[in-house]
Amino acid sequence: MAPDQLPETDLTRHRRLRDQGSLDRADLDAILDAGFVCHLGVVVEGRPLVVPTVYGRDERRLYLHGSVASRSLAGGTPVCVTVTHVDGLVLARSVFEHGVNYRSAMIHGEARKxxxxxxxxxxxxxxxxxxxxxxxxxxxxPSRKELAATTLLVLPLDAASVKIRTGAPDDGDGPDAELGLWAGVLPLTSAWGVPVPDPSLPPQTPIPAHIARREGTRHG
Amino acid sequence: MAPDQLPETDLTRHRRLRDQGSLDRADLDAILDAGFVCHLGVVVEGRPLVVPTVYGRDERRLYLHGSVASRSLAGGTPVCVTVTHVDGLVLARSVFEHGVNYRSAMIHGEARKxxxxxxxxxxxxxxxxxxxxxxxxxxxxPSRKELAATTLLVLPLDAASVKIRTGAPDDGDGPDAELGLWAGVLPLTSAWGVPVPDPSLPPQTPIPAHIARREGTRHG
Known part of the structure; x- marks a missing residue:
């Protein structure tokens, strides 16, 4: 079983915006399970490279589809994987208090092929x-040949941090509240649309229930 | 004026998935303008760090809101900024041909405060x-004090690459087409919702038109 609390390390400690930080394993799982695309960061010749890729997980590990970044991941290479869901714009009275409602998970570790x-x-x-x-x-x-042609990376889910911001702007009880300006949140939501059949499909090919039932459901 | 074609450098050359690559300046601008959250990658003590943050741009530069990553960005520090819009799942006949429809821009350069x-x-x-x-x-x-308390990073829009995948799965004309399976794209769209007023707002505070009119419009 995975521990309920994520271990706090130098990498996952929240040095800023401490109030937004979480080390709850349940929060991490919820953020990972709400999406399927992450941003994978690696260091290539001293420079950062950040590539989007798809992922999955089990209780203890994150799996990542191979990408251009995999070229440099022969052995245990330090990576940072970040998954972010943007939930809305936080529109305050002052530009300074503007922000974003979001849920983000960052996983650090050594990835291996x-x-x-x-x-x-x-x-x-x-x-x-x-x-x-x-x-x-x-x-x-996948056939044996296809399997060999697929690059899959794996990364332990040990060192992770989560940041979440929800709710209204923070300047509703300050002097700016007197300005008479509207303030609030403009929500952003992501949803699955109507499945688009491949034009080369024979007519009347039935759409399977596990795909059809996602139409209109929320993502993220 | 910015050049129409992005310069091709070692970092932006598409070594993989060449058919998905673009060096069109218009494609870059369109991807940047469709979003407002990027993933900023930096190297901290030899390890990658990928943090989500907000951005804006002019013709030649990308502006990034300061973040935990800014601590290590005193001078010109190499960064990689990636903006990704996920447009749908590409559901092929074979697991091997599964993929994602997406638009992604990657900007490399030295960021400065x-x-x-x-x-x-x-x-x-x-x-x-x-x-x-x-x-x-x-x-x-922003007041002078707020301005001083804000960290803003700037990065030239010189070295960038764009990747775009659209359309149906690629196995409609291969042997797997005989399997009789449904294949196609499950689209994913993001849209602005109904603005949520700050609970501390006086009743009847009018919502400004520039916010109200975004309700229901597409994002990404």
């Missing part, structure tokens, strides 16, 4: 099911 | 107007 075919298959299953629950048992699974 | 008060004010205006057009002339602008 998965080489064992069974571990890779299990990781790809997590990744596929994370983005599209039900799809692993519907689509054709 | 803005210290000149006039430059900082101009940059904050870009940043504020980028997230909420009309807000700079509506909200109370």
């Amino acid at each position: 998965v080489t064992d075919p069974e571990e890779k298959l299990a990781g790809l299953r997590r990744l596929t099911e994370h983005a599209t629950p039900g799809q692993w048992s519907y689509a054709r699974r | 803005v210290t000149d008060p006039e430059e900082k004010l101009a940059g904050l205006r870009r940043l504020t107007e980028h997230a909420t057009p009309g807000q700079w002339s509506y909200a109370r602008r």
Whole structure:
């Protein structure tokens, strides 16, 4: 079992905006499970590289689809994986108090390439099911050749930090409240749309229930 | 004027997924203008750090709100700023051909802290107007003290690369098309919701038109 509290390390300690920080394992899981695209940061020749990629997870590990960043990840390479959901603009009376409502998780660790075919298959299953629950048992699974051509990274979920901001602006009880300006939150929501069939599909190919039922549901 | 074509450097050359790459300045601008949150990557003590933050731009520069990452950005520090819009899941017949429709811009360069008060004010205006057009002339602008307490980073828009994937899965004309499986795209869209007034607002405080008119409009 994963611990309920994430260990506090030098990397995950909240040195700023402490009130927004969380070390709750449940918060981390909720943020990871609400999305499927992360930003993976690596250091290449002393410079940072940040690439978007898809991920999945189990109780203890994060799986990442290989990307341009994988070239430099032969062994245990330090990475930072960040997942962010933007929930709205915080419109205060003063520009200074403007902000964003968001949920963000940052995972630090050493990523390694998965080489064992069974571990890779299990990781790809997590990744596929994370983005599209039900799809692993519907689509054709990877052949041995395809599996070999797939780069999968794995990273322990040990060192992570979470930041969450919710609610109204902070200047409602200060002198700026006298300005008579409107203040509040402009929410931003993300939702799944109407599935678009591949134009090359034969007519009347039925859409599977696990895809059809996502239409109109919220993401993030 | 900014050049129409982004210079191709070692960092922006598309070594992988070349068909998805673009060096069009118009594509870069469109991706930047469709969002307001980026992922800023820096190297801290040899390790990558990826933090979400807000940004704005002018013709030649990207402005970033200071963050925990700014502690290490005294002079010209190499950064990588990535902005990603996720447009949908690409559901192919085979797991191997699954993917994501997305638009992503990656900007490389040396970021510096803005210290000149006039430059900082101009940059904050870009940043504020980028997230909420009309807000700079509506909200109370920063005092000298607030301006000094704000960290703003600036980065030239010289070295950037863009990746875009659109459309149907790629396995509609291969042997997997015979499997009879549904394939297509499950679109993901982001939209502005109903503005939520700060509970501490006096009743009947009018909502300004530049905020009200965003309700229901698409973001990203």
